[in-house]
Amino acid sequence: MSLPASEPIPLPEEELPPARRRRLRRMVIPEHHDEQSAFLDDLGERTTPGAEFFLSALLAGLVTGIALMLDSPALVVLAALLAPFMAPVLGMGVAGVAGSTGFLLRSLVSALIGGLIFFLTGTLTGIPARLFVLNGWVQLSYLLRLDGFSLLLLSLGTVFSTVLLARSTHQRPLVSSVAMAYALFLPLGAAGYGLTSGVPLPWYNGMVVFLIGLAVAALLGAITLVILGLRPLNGLSYLFTGAYMTIVVTALVIWLSGGIPTIQLPEMTPAQLPQAPAQVSAGSQPSPTPAELSATPSVSPTVTLTATATPTRTLIPTNTPTMTVTPQPTPVWARINVKGSNGAVIRAEPGYNAAIVKSLLNGIIVEVLSDVATADGATWVKIRTADGVEGWIVRNLLATATPAPGW
Known part of the structure; x- marks a missing residue:
């Protein structure tokens, strides 16, 4: 005689319906041991990107390339607004707390694919830019530049997005995600545009900005979740967070030591500007004209004949050097x-x-x-x-x- 089980026996994964199997693979923690595990799994599900993530990245990448071609700050802002919700970047912070290797890899690959879309659209818009007279590259230099203001913007956007995502289960923090997209994805679009447009700026700076920003966002996302009361679940949690911190600290040391090239627009100081010709004041001698400069001063030789009883001597004239001044055209x-x-x-x-x-x-x-x-x-x-x-x-x-x- 068999006794009924006190709890239902879970079916093996291969016997589950297809939709259930797909959801099980997307879960951060397949088995919920406590309330925190269930909460982290819910965060993981909300930070898993869908098809709209990649479509929005394609549209925003094209607008980024056009904005750089026209050097338009308004279109740069529009590109940041059209950028997708930075779900996979926030998911890397969730994976850091949960210690889930699979979810970390899925989030990282999704973020890299989104960045690759921005890079490729930037290269496409940079090719026709070689055929026209460029309006300038002020916006391009801003996006390729790694500075404290960009890191501050990314840090604030990551912290606010993580807090709002953890506190609200129904809304996505789209406003703060715009700041993250501006500091992460738009530099990759600028890198692709700089690669094919022929602009004499270090285009690879955009890739450096993206990789450093990705590590900063993942680290701040994990730290913010810990501050909100979510403790690291296992040893991998500390390993992932430590890896984020190592990358960030190493990049900052290289940056502060001058290892990452800085980008500045070409400028000329007043001392480097050509000086205008000095004006002739009243009472001063005017400068000689080209006709006067071309005049060749010469001295005619003199021959003196003396009639005396002594033999007559003729003085032989000496050669007088002739000075010729070649007039230079007025610049x-x-x-x-x-x-x-x-x-x-x-x-x-x-x-x-x-x-x-x-x-x-x-x-x-x-x-x-x-x-x-x-x-x-x-x-x-x-x-x-x-x-x-x-x-x-x-x-x-x-x-x-x-x-x-x-x-």
Whole structure:
């Protein structure tokens, strides 16, 4: 005679319905030992990304590339708003507390796939950017830069998102997730755009910013959950959290020691700007004109004949050196004046596909040389910067007081 069991005997996993098996594999802790385990499993389910995560990443990545092409801060903000909810990044913090290797790998892979979508869309939008005159790369330099403000924005977004996710079981903290997306995914889009657009900035900085930010977010998410009262469940919890902390501390040491290159827009100090020709004040001697400089002073030799009883001697004139002053053309100065943008680039040869030599902001003074060429339907002139760099620029992007010779 068999006695009824006091508790139902769980079925083996292979005998469960397909939907039940899939949910069991997604669970952070398959067997709920206490209330905390059930709560962590609920957090894991809410931080598991769905198809909308990857679709939103695709849309936001395209907007990011267009924003960088137009150098538009408004479109950068729009891209951050369209970015997906940073569920897998928050899930890495949950996996750190729960000590679940499987859930950590799923969250990490999902975050990397989302970042890869941003990177690939950035590379696609960077290719056509080589065919046009760029408006500038102020927004690109901001996204590729690792600084304290970006880390602060990411830290606040992670802490608030984790707290709101743990306190509310029905709503996602979308507002604070925008700050996380701006500091994590948009730099990857900037890295892809910088790789294919030819902009002379270290595009790989975007990948460094993403990896460091990912470790910072996972560490802060796990610490926030511990502060909220969720204790680490096993030894893997301490191992994962320690790994997060090691990566963050190592990256910060490298950053503070100058190992990560800093990005700055090219600027010129007032001392580097060319000085305008000095004006002639009243009472002073005017500068000689080119015609006066070209005059060649000469001394005519004198021959003296003396009639005496003695033999006549003729003085042989000596050669007088002739001084010739070659007049130099008056340099023509111009300033960068690009309407609707903050600067322009100069290239090694005439043409939009030529290599970029340097970027110049609006208002910078340059010397216009005599070389003029026509390429790609535009008139190009050769210029020289204050630090001696020469290159070609579209003539319409310069403003001069008087037209240069040959214009």
